[in-house]
Amino acid sequence: MRHRRPEYRGQTVFLSITLLLAPGISLADGLVVDRVYDPYVQPLETELEWRALVVQDDDNPALDGLQVHRLGVGYGFTDRWFGEIYVIGSDGGGEEFGVEAVELEAKWQLTEQGEYAADWGLLFELEKETDGDQWEGAATLLALREWGRWVGTANLAVGYEWGDDITSEWESELRLQGRYRLQESFEPALEFYAGEDYRGLGPIARGSHRFSDARRLTWEFGVILGLTDESPEQSWRLLVEYEFF
Amino acid sequence: MLERTACRRLVLLWMLAASVKAVAADRPIVELEIRNHLFHPAEILMPAHTKVKLIVYNRDPTPEEFESYELNREKVIMGGQRAIIFIGPLAPGEYPFFGEFNPNTAQGKIIVK
Numbered sequence: 414m415r416h417r418r419p420e421y422r423g424q425t426v427f428l429s430i431t432l433l434l435a436p437g438i439s440l441a442d443g444l445v446v447d448r449v450y451d452p453y454v455q456p457l458e459t460e461l462e463w464r465a466l467v468v469q470d471d472d473n474p475a476l477d478g479l480q481v482h483r484l485g486v487g488y489g490f491t492d493r494w495f496g497e498i499y500v501i502g503s504d505g506g507g508e509e510f511g512v513e514a515v516e517l518e519a520k521w522q523l524t525e526q527g528e529y530a531a532d533w534g535l536l537f538e539l540e541k542e543t544d545g546d547q548w549e550g551a552a553t554l555l556a557l558r559e560w561g562r563w564v565g566t567a568n569l570a571v572g573y574e575w576g577d578d579i580t581s582e583w584e585s586e587l588r589l590q591g592r593y594r595l596q597e598s599f600e601p602a603l604e605f606y607a608g609e610d611y612r613g614l615g616p617i618a619r620g621s622h623r624f625s626d627a628r629r630l631t632w633e634f635g636v637i638l639g640l641t642d643e644s645p646e647q648s649w650r651l652l653v654e655y656e657f658f
Numbered sequence: 659m660l661e662r663t664a665c666r667r668l669v670l671l672w673m674l675a676a677s678v679k680a681v682a683a684d685r686p687i688v689e690l691e692i693r694n695h696l697f698h699p700a701e702i703l704m705p706a707h708t709k710v711k712l713i714v715y716n717r718d719p720t721p722e723e724f725e726s727y728e729l730n731r732e733k734v735i736m737g738g739q740r741a742i743i744f745i746g747p748l749a750p751g752e753y754p755f756f757g758e759f760n761p762n763t764a765q766g767k768i769i770v771k
Binding site: 453455456457458489492525526527528559564594596597623627658 | 709721723727730731732733734736741742743744745746758759
């Protein structure tokens, strides 16, 4: 009997999770395109983050032109836990721009980078709408595997919405990213997002620039193209992250 | 539908547990020290195509970050503590690393043969 090496067993786990859960996924009916999280945490690190999403869809006036912006500040409390708080604003698809929600986020790094065939983490999110009684909580499994210069990342989220002003429901999301580590200043990637009424795929570019005193600026920019009739045609996303100690 | 979803979640948990158990116990161990914002030794030899457990002892009272884009590793080591960094398997070659808090002095490289 031929025994499978631990590395291959872990690889099988990583791929199996994706394939097993993707076809039957019952996902969020909101905006699915966001960012793909890695499972890593650095202690003492402070992070300032701006995320922007612009949706274009000629067939859906309610979504066409919608902008969502997130401003966040985070801190690595230990070598396992990272916490971040966000303020989320939106123009609501043609309405006046305003703050719509606040969110708390905690990332838990479960394994050391490179220790197993894949690296694992968990992300916990709690969001509260500023107008009305609307809450959303989610837990996301984060997995990352390296194949030389290639890096594959999967995020599988399960969430629940509740409150007096919203119909309570379970949601889930799947986010995948394949990235090539070409050079620190420029890395091309391909991302896939899945939601109840959404499937999207598109190219992303990302890069980092180091400053003195262990400061770093990271950016991501790309467009996710809707793959189904129900999906918005284009979702442009931008992320700018400034990290320092 | 609910049973199908529950089954999927159970299988997912089982696979996660199996992954965590799959640890190779006989990995080579290499030790590295940070003293006075310098890496000792500054050059480390490692075998090719082998995963290595690198233990970094920070003998300084201040934190340091082991950083290497070539190795795809980034790890903050608090003052007076140690950290474990798993590296490889790597192809033969040279892989530079540095201390991000003291990049002018804390420099080194891993030579893989």
